[in-house]
Amino acid sequence: xxxxxxxxxxxxxxxxxxxxxxxxxxxxxxxxxxxxxxxxxxxxxxxxxxxxxxxxxxxxxxxxxxxxxxxxxxxxxxxxxxxxxxxxxxxxxxxxxxxxxxxxxxxxxxxxxxxxxxxxxxxxxxxxxxxxxxxxxxxxxxxxxxxxxxxxxxxxxxxxxxxxxxxxxxxxxxxxxxxxxxxxxxxxxxxxxxxxxxxxxxxxxxxxxxxxxxxxxxxxxxxxxxxxxxxxxxxxxxxxxxxxxxxxxxxxxxxxxxxxxxxxxxxxxxxxxxxxxxxxxxxxxxxxxxxxxxxxxxxxxxxxxxxxxxxxxxxxxxxxxxxxxxxxxxxxxxxxxxxxxxxxxxxxxxxxxxxxxxxxxxxxxxxxxxxxxxxxxxxxxxxxxxxxxxxxxxxxxxxxxxxxxxxxxxxxxxxxxxxxxxxx
Amino acid sequence: xxxxxxxxxxxxxxxxxxxxxxxxxxxxxxxxxxxxxxxxxxxxxxxxxxxxxxxxxxxxxxxxxxxxxxxxxxxxxxxxxxxxxxxxxxxxxxxxxxxxxxxxxxxxxxxxxxxxxxxxxxxxxxxxxxxxxxxxxxxxxxxxxxxxxxxxxxxxxxxxxxxxxxxxxxxxxxxxxxxxxxxxxxxxxxxxxxxxxxxxxxxxxxxxxxxxxxxxxxxxxxxxxxxxxxxxxxxxxxxxxxxxxx
Numbered sequence: 001x002x003x004x005x006x007x008x009x010x011x012x013x014x015x016x017x018x019x020x021x022x023x024x025x026x027x028x029x030x031x032x033x034x035x036x037x038x039x040x041x042x043x044x045x046x047x048x049x050x051x052x053x054x055x056x057x058x059x060x061x062x063x064x065x066x067x068x069x070x071x072x073x074x075x076x077x078x079x080x081x082x083x084x085x086x087x088x089x090x091x092x093x094x095x096x097x098x099x100x101x102x103x104x105x106x107x108x109x110x111x112x113x114x115x116x117x118x119x120x121x122x123x124x125x126x127x128x129x130x131x132x133x134x135x136x137x138x139x140x141x142x143x144x145x146x147x148x149x150x151x152x153x154x155x156x157x158x159x160x161x162x163x164x165x166x167x168x169x170x171x172x173x174x175x176x177x178x179x180x181x182x183x184x185x186x187x188x189x190x191x192x193x194x195x196x197x198x199x200x201x202x203x204x205x206x207x208x209x210x211x212x213x214x215x216x217x218x219x220x221x222x223x224x225x226x227x228x229x230x231x232x233x234x235x236x237x238x239x240x241x242x243x244x245x246x247x248x249x250x251x252x253x254x255x256x257x258x259x260x261x262x263x264x265x266x267x268x269x270x271x272x273x274x275x276x277x278x279x280x281x282x283x284x285x286x287x288x289x290x291x292x293x294x295x296x297x298x299x300x301x302x303x304x305x306x307x308x309x310x311x312x313x314x315x316x317x318x319x320x321x322x323x324x325x326x327x328x329x330x331x332x333x334x335x336x337x338x339x340x341x342x343x344x345x346x347x348x349x350x351x352x353x354x355x356x357x358x359x360x361x362x363x364x365x366x367x368x369x370x371x372x373x374x375x376x377x378x379x380x381x382x383x384x385x386x387x388x389x390x391x392x393x394x395x396x397x398x399x400x401x402x403x404x405x406x407x408x409x410x411x412x413x414x415x416x417x418x419x420x421x422x423x424x
Numbered sequence: 425x426x427x428x429x430x431x432x433x434x435x436x437x438x439x440x441x442x443x444x445x446x447x448x449x450x451x452x453x454x455x456x457x458x459x460x461x462x463x464x465x466x467x468x469x470x471x472x473x474x475x476x477x478x479x480x481x482x483x484x485x486x487x488x489x490x491x492x493x494x495x496x497x498x499x500x501x502x503x504x505x506x507x508x509x510x511x512x513x514x515x516x517x518x519x520x521x522x523x524x525x526x527x528x529x530x531x532x533x534x535x536x537x538x539x540x541x542x543x544x545x546x547x548x549x550x551x552x553x554x555x556x557x558x559x560x561x562x563x564x565x566x567x568x569x570x571x572x573x574x575x576x577x578x579x580x581x582x583x584x585x586x587x588x589x590x591x592x593x594x595x596x597x598x599x600x601x602x603x604x605x606x607x608x609x610x611x612x613x614x615x616x617x618x619x620x621x622x623x624x625x626x627x628x629x630x631x632x633x634x635x636x637x638x639x640x641x642x643x644x645x646x647x648x649x650x651x652x653x654x655x656x657x658x659x660x661x662x663x664x665x666x667x668x669x670x
Contacts, residue, residue, distance in 0.1 A: 048612045246613055246616065248610060
């Protein structure tokens with residue numbers, strides 16, 4: 001007899017996808033049968049880890065266009081990524097919510113049919129929006145909050161996507177601007193929810209907490225003290241969901257001395273080739289070794305310095321484990337991997353929860369932030385030197401890492417899911 | 425059921441894989457290897473002069489010319505003018521790797537079904553033993569670099585067994601290029617194991633003289649290896665027309 005069939009549906013970002021791989025690997029060890037519902041473009045990614053995949057049913061023309069259109073979309077938005085979180089609300093956040101709502105509407109009927117075929121015993125939704133087919137599937141659904149903890153609001157938690165402190169005097173203005181910016185998408189989404197027999201959500205909310213189980217990827221070291229604690233029977237905090245990856249052997253570089261620094265700006269960041277190009281130029285003057293994830297854009301780079309190695313894909317957990325410093329965009333998965341391995345972060349946020357995690361890194365002494373634009377080579381070099389030579393931070397990070405390794409978030413997540421199923 | 429491996433001497437994966445494949449085999453750390461590595465890492469451009477290479481590597485002319493001779497014999501550089509040499513396309517980007525796999529999908533099944541296919545049984549035993557030992561390693565102990573060596577050795581073995589001399593020469597040259605220049609070969613453990621299992625299945629079919637089946641298995645194997653990481657992803661699927669939303 002096989003264990004429960006659990007369908008995982010991560011959103012179309014590497015952080016979310018690979019976070020779910022960590023949970024699925026543990027579910028499998030615990031005897032469950034994890035399968036993935038995946039966005040077009042992610043086909044094959046989960047199969048490489050040994051999991052069965054079902055493609056999110058989209059029209060074939062939309063599937064074909066996804067990669068190109070997203071590249072065009074992101075290129076058009078590059079200029080917005082150097083703006084403040086408030087300025088991004090109308091230029092980036094609102095159009096992105098519109099696209100997300102479009103996706104939900106587009107796939108609903110086919111997703112419902114797909115779920116009838118898969119017949120899961122439970123659904124794990126690592127996303128920022130509810131797809132009504134999941135809520136209506138008649139099985140428990142588990143929400144994974146793999147973005148920053150700010151996704152679940154509280155007076156003591158900074159407003160989502162704001163990059164500001166919880167007690168920032170600008171908070172009410174940001175919150176009002178957020179609601180205003182997403183209002184059109186939100187109203188359209190609520191109309192659709194009603195059509196699918198789901199209750200509408202309060203303003204600004206696109207995904208309700210699960211009545212069954214919610215998993216928050218928020219390690220203790222960076223967790224917020226909430227004014228209204230979340231009920232423990234439905235909300236479980238995770239200390240990282242690190243997946244198992246292939247062993248990484250750092251390449252030999254012509255200049256092979258000094259600490260190892262890893263740079264990855266996640267799913268979106270690789271498209272900003274001018275920024276990465278500038279950083280590589282600055283790296284050439286620093287006494288360290290740099291591994292730089294440039295995604296699919298290797299062909300944009302020439303005359304790479306002797307202390308830098310570019311790659312279109314790195315087995316990140318294995319690389320971070322060997323790094324002395326991690327430069328990233330503040331994606332929650334990247335930030336948590338840095339914490340898990342006790343590596344300080346230099347956060348250069350683009351958008352979304354990157355702003356929130358950047359501030360949190362500074363508040364908790366687990367890293368520093370640097371704006372994407374307006375830095376000089378000297379400033380970048382000084383910041384890296386400071387992070388690489390801060391014994392107090394290194395000691396703090398080592399303590400965090402040791403605690404996270406003991407708590408093992410992926411195991412906690414898998415067992416919480418299975419316990420929920422046992423109880424019906 | 426897989427056929428048992430023969431009792432043969434243990435050889436490290438990194439060795440068996442490269443034996444006799446390339447002049448670069450014995451050049452680890454040599455100037456030729458450094459030049460090729462720098463090109464694969466995009467440290468030097470695709471057109472190079474002897475004097476520029478002498479300056480970069482602080483090497484005498486004779487050493488640079490010798491390195492170029494080695495690279496030229498592997499088809500990695502060709503002479504453009506009396507003073508300049510041009511690197512041929514290498515497997516240094518995701519696009520180049522896609523094209524390489526498409527090329528191999530056309531050629532490798534043909535290598536198997538072409539008349540005159542003949543395998544060296546001792547080499548089969550060695551390959552089989554090597555892959556089985558690799559599969560016995562625990563998760564996390566599988567190195568992608570060692571896998572690449574073993575993978576190139578397997579596919580070179582198929583090429584050199586082919587009865588078609590042109591397919592044989594072309595595929596062997598391509599495997600040499602893979603071995604020396606392929607980047608980004610970090611593959612999850614599951615896929616590494618699955619891929620080696622597919623190699624063993626292909627060898628099983630070949631040893632049973634089921635060449636058409638082996639050729640079909642090769643197609644499946646290469647198609648599974650074609651998976652590429654998305655270049656740009658984001659939340660949601662962007663419907664046509666939405667890209668202009670600002």
